[in-house]
Amino acid sequence: MRTKRIASLITATTLSGVLFLGVGISIATASTPAGGPIQFYAPQSNDGIHGTIFITGAIGDFGKTLTIDKNGKPDANGNYVKITLQKGTFELNSTALNAKFKNLQPTVYKATCSAFGSGTAKVTLFDGTGLYQGISGTWNISASFGIFAPLFKSGKNKGQCDLSNNVQPINQYTLIGGKGIVSF
Numbered sequence: 001m002r003t004k005r006i007a008s009l010i011t012a013t014t015l016s017g018v019l020f021l022g023v024g025i026s027i028a029t030a031s032t033p034a035g036g037p038i039q040f041y042a043p044q045s046n047d048g049i050h051g052t053i054f055i056t057g058a059i060g061d062f063g064k065t066l067t068i069d070k071n072g073k074p075d076a077n078g079n080y081v082k083i084t085l086q087k088g089t090f091e092l093n094s095t096a097l098n099a100k101f102k103n104l105q106p107t108v109y110k111a112t113c114s115a116f117g118s119g120t121a122k123v124t125l126f127d128g129t130g131l132y133q134g135i136s137g138t139w140n141i142s143a144s145f146g147i148f149a150p151l152f153k154s155g156k157n158k159g160q161c162d163l164s165n166n167v168q169p170i171n172q173y174t175l176i177g178g179k180g181i182v183s184f
Contacts, residue, residue: 033132040054088132097119097121110161135183147169
């Protein structure tokens with residue numbers, strides 16, 4: 001019982017420290033950032049449209065990503081990403097990254113019906129609002145993915161791995177991250 005109480009106190013103290021630190025950071029970054037290096041992490045959802053993002057460095061913020069077309073409409077095959085953070089929004093042009101993945105040949109493991117691939121390209125930032133108004137810069141984005149594919153249910157390939165381009169994976173994971181420089 002005493003161990004549980006000590007663990008509870010440590011947890012409460014740690015959370016209080018984190019919350020206090022968060023308030024300090026929020027107050028310190030209330031004005032336009034000076035610009036400089038950033039690092040970001042952006043795991044994606046399975047729908048290929050929505051995701052989350054966490055940015056450290058010259059931008060200390062977090063929020064959501066939305067893959068869009070050139071007209072701003074959600075599109076899993078879009079060449080742009082709208083980033084909505086706590087303190088503003090901006091977009092990035094991901095055409096170069098998408099082109100790299102269009103011709104990517106993933107490593108396939110037929111015995112386990114799985115595959116993975118990765119690639120890196122530069123993207124540009126634009127169209128900032130809120131605290132990120134006037135944003136510009138270039139980020140080096142690396143993306144890695146893994147999938148588990150289904151088996152053919154019938155036909156001559158019944159029971160074999162179906163890794164055709166139009167098949168819906170059983171499960172998949174994509175992690176996008178990288179670093180770059182931002183200016184305002």
